[in-house]
Amino acid sequence: MYQSFVYLEVRILLPPVSEVFSLSGSDEKSRKVTVNSGVMRRVFTLARSLGCCIPENASVERLTGNIVKPTNGRALTDYSVKVAEGGSMNIMFHCRSKTIHIEEVRIEEDTGRLTHAEGNTRMDFTWAGCPSIRVHTTPSFETGEEAQLFLDELRRLTEYLHLTNENADGAIRCNAFVALSEYPELPDYYVKLRNLNSFNFVRKAINSELTRQENLLTNGEIVGSESRLWNETKACTQFYQARAEVVRRFEQLNPPQLIQLAPLEAQLLQDEPPVELPEARRRRIKEQYGVSRLRSEFLCDDKDRADFFEAAVRVGAEPLTAAHWIASEITRLLNQNGQKISELKITPEHYAYIIKKLAAGEIHSATAKHLLQSSFKTGAAPSGLLKTLHLTEISDEKELLPYVRKTVTENKNLCDRLRNGEMAPLEFLTGEVMKATNNKAVPQIVKSLIKRELNISIVYILAMGGAISAVRHEDGTVMSGDSNILRTMADRCVPGIPVQVISVGQFLSEELEPGDWASLIAEISARINAGIANGIVVTHGRDTLSYTSALLYWLFSDAQVPVVLTASSSLPGESTEAEENLTLAVKTAAEKKTGVYVAFGGKILSPLNLRFE
Template sequence: MYKPHIALEVRILLGEIPNIPAVKAFCPCGPASSCPICREEPGAAPILNPLAARKAYLLTRGLGGAIIGEAAYERNLTTPTAPEGHALSRYSVKLGENASIDLTFHLCRKKIGISEIRIEEDAGRLMHTAKGTFWDYSTAGLPSLRLKTAADFEIGEEAEVFLSDLRRRIQYLGILPQAAGIPAKFPAENFIRCNAYVAIMPYPQAPDYFVKLRNLNSFNFVYKAINAEISRQEEIITSGGAVLSESRIWNEAKNSTEPFQVRTNEEKPRFEIPPGIKPFVPGPEILEALDNFTVELPESRRDRLMDEYGLTRLQAEFVCDEKNRADYFEKTTALGAPPREAAQWLSSWCIKEIRRLGLSLNDSPLSPGRFSHILKMLLERRIHGSIAKQLITAVLEDDRDPEGLIREKGWEQLRDREAIEAIVLKVIEANPQEVRRIREGDAGPIQFLTGLIMKETSGLAEPMLVKEVLRDKLSVSLVYVLSMGGAISGSVGEDGAVESGDETILKDLLTANNQDNLYQIDPSKVRFESIQVGRLLSEEIVPTDWAALIETIAEKLNSGTANGIVVAHGTDTLSYTAPLLYWLFADAGAPIILAASSTPPGQSTEAARTMQKAVALALNKPRGVYVVHGGKVLSALNLKFERIGFGADQFRNWNTERPLFEGSSLLTGPLEADQYVLSQLLEDAVNSMCVIKIYPGLRSDYLVSLMDKGVKNFFLELYDTGTAGFREGPYSLKRAFTIGKRRGCRFYCSSQQEGIVDFSGYTTSRELWRAGAVPMGPYTTETAAARFLAASIIADSDKELAELMESESGGSPGL
């Protein structure tokens, strides 16, 4: 088994800040000037740029490293000679050491060591164009921070995560100019360049060579180039060849690395300490600034925002990705905006419109005060979501106050409860027949009465308030019963087989054996609307059936009429439907209860008791997704169908400390999509995925043939906590993973046993992780697959889909 060893050399340019005069690292010259110091004249001593020194010390402190109080000036003997007109002194000074960054990628946590932090002169940059490669010396001599890591990386994705983390930290520390107010058109990544050093060796041998990948000027290029180089070196070694120690450059068009020059020991960095030059000692102003400087780093702020504001991990990571953005968010919430809604709107419509108009968040007309005011109007139901979008766009385009805009355009909804109550009573009195039908148990006229009330208010009455007042005046609690077939509404045929049933059976179940009144259901206080979503056995479910169910649930939730929703469902595919509804509706405004029975009505009282318990939950729970089966209430997540038969032990929740019923759905607002669109999205998702149980002797080419058929998302049930065959040969998964990675496939991994997949226990699992396997943590295969289906409905891109799949794969509370 081969293990990659990867180190990074990161350079952060400190001197090329727009609108700020550039000064060299070791003398007071500008980049196109020269003086005795940068001309290396005898007796000319270097003068370290004090701002650069402070930033180097600040970064060292922020990365937990040791500050060097007496830093020797060194001369880098391998710095290339600059052309005429660009003098370089070649000085370098190490100001920090023994720092580190903790990173996590695909549940693998590790510490990346940073051996040194230096201030050096920028030597210029290697530019790649269609006409060739050339050096740009416009920044030569300006100060740059150079970080050198240990060879602790194993794959390119880790390096990309590290660089993103480093970028956030240096923004939060005020080292990068964007944190100092420079517009977003100068992105932070433009100030960071990277060299990567890559070698692979048989485990556990240490490398005796490194290939240098030069001047990688985007984080995306870093991960691509590293992974391409790993593959190149592995092909050479497995073919019996030897890898040449050389410098290579990344060719994005060819998706490969190319030779640049052979590396010799003489070309590796060599330093000498010039005689007679005193070391740099930080003055009291630098030390005092370090002692007085405090900053909340991004990971700490992310965790605090999750705890303090109830944000999901994905929301908190987006908000905290830039310090300015996190500051804006907290200013908005301090002014009274609801936090989760602020994060939701900030990450979706606000950023989309700000980018469309070429603005930056902090300098846009949408100040925290205006943004907070819009969100409070939305919370108070003075406006609805569509109006909020128009209002945000209008504020950004016209620099107008939102209050004046809604008055001018007549966008405000009628929220006067007394006025609405008067109209509701008027409509009730004028429609006695519809009211009588409602009181006799028919919920259909509620929508008719609602339409009349909206007509009376010219459509300006807030619909949720109208329905709330109407239910109150009619003394009605409304539970929708949706039938997806299954044994609970089925019947037994003459041949003894269970057949799909009729939704009318469900209504009969609610009064069957009701003399016991086990769940205190008062029929006079409840109105049921039974809706036939599908008349089928659950094993016959296809994506269009899920689409019909999801659309119906969303419609009832968005209407504001539902106190609760009960879904009668079969047992065979319940483990998929339940988590699919959880990922979409876990935090909706009404509870969703899935009711399933092992036996059809007539064979036992199980179906009746299950339905009655489900309705009782629907009436008494404020929100959440629940599963009722065999007298037990189970979580929708990690629901496992463990044995065929009767009773309460057919289903169990795996990897669950406590049942999880409420939580954060993947949605960031109400789901608004018609059945046709949902069907297309779900069909596309199902057609792109395959669930496979790994077994001894599974041929790698079987997976490749599935890729040829268009499968791009594999759900693999691995052994134990995440192992599978990776030994070379036809039964190794390695070839499939290698081909799949090139084709953009994703491998989501769960366990065949009741275990948590984290790829930390075995060398074979580490191979899977390096090859691109995504551990789904404690989630079962069914729950992971359902998350993928839900994410496919919501995500606008493959990148967003991947983020939704991995944002909480380490486990939700209770898992």
């Protein structure tokens, strides 16, 4: 079995300065080398963020090898200083955290980059001579995907710290070093994949090279140390040049030059304000605002995006809705116009105004989108746009009631189907009212009026399994999630309340996975948005009910439809507990107007900190 060893040599291009390394003295013996203080401040900031150790002092070294002199007239010193060592960064791969260890961090001058286009290779010296941080990892990677995740996280980190040269295309690029060896041996060679200017190319090149080397070794061939390039057209690496097994990259100056690093770090960073880094911010936003892990990752992927979100929430925007519309409508508009979120004309306050109006039911989603698009283009206040664009909506029930009654009278067959529990007619009837009001009616209010006029009161029972809907077979096995059992119990125990039973899953408590909660949340949202549900009951296994109840509380406590969870310790055929708990849950869902509750043991319990004796 072969084990993969991959490490990266990452170059981060900093904003240009007049000189990275300054020289003083009339000759080599009296020459003194100093590093630009602004550059060192950036390097120290990155090193601290990576948890690196900064030594007391460091030698100024000279790069060895064939360094091509730039054609832009910039003179290079070829100096290199190891500013820090050690440190690490965590990445999440397949929902598991992995630590990538840092070997060293150096400051150097950019020497240009190798570019490839239409089969031609040339040097680009646009930013030659500008400060460049070199981050050298240990062989912590096993796949190209891990390397790409690391580079993405490093990119976020440099953005949060305002380090990179924003005018440079591809301010972060890297070389990858790839090897295989039979477990548990260490490799005796490395193949260098040069000048990978895209994180996507890094992933592809590493995976392709691992496959190439495995094929060679499997066939008894030898893989030697060499440099290779990534050919995107052919989707493979190709030979560039041979390289020595051991490469001597640096040499000491003569006479030696030392830079006192520790005192310099203390001096440059003493007044530096603390920065909340991406990993910490993702965790905080997820916990503070109740958004999902994926949504938190999306928001924090761009510091300006996370700043915009939090600014909108601070002035009253509901977090989940605000995050959803940033991920959907704001992102769509930005992509259409080729803009960054930092270039938005709409302010967080104006965005929050739209989200608050939408959440309060004062405007519907179509109007919210129209307002957002107009404010996005002009930067105008949405409160004024509501008037100038004639987007004022009809939310007054007295004004809407005549339209609703007329529509109900003209569609008696559809109303009968709606009374029997079909949902499709509700959308049609709502659409008829919207047409009659030139799309100015608020749909949710229209649906509520239709339900009231037709005296519709439907409680949806969403079956998630558990003992409450389980049956024991003759061989002793227990099968959960039987919707017919719930329907029979409901018909017998609460005959006066129309119910519909919907199977979301057939799980015992210990079988629940995150994807099952996602399905339940989607189903609850769909029933609420449809506007026909007067209440929702979730039948569940008892052992994990406390987790689900807390989750639903944070998501649906402010919804206009009550959500009631219930469970049973015993099967329906073995005691009356299941029937009693279901009866209490359905009655509570029919009586309450809003909120999340747990019906169990003859009591209505809080969904938070739920414990069963």
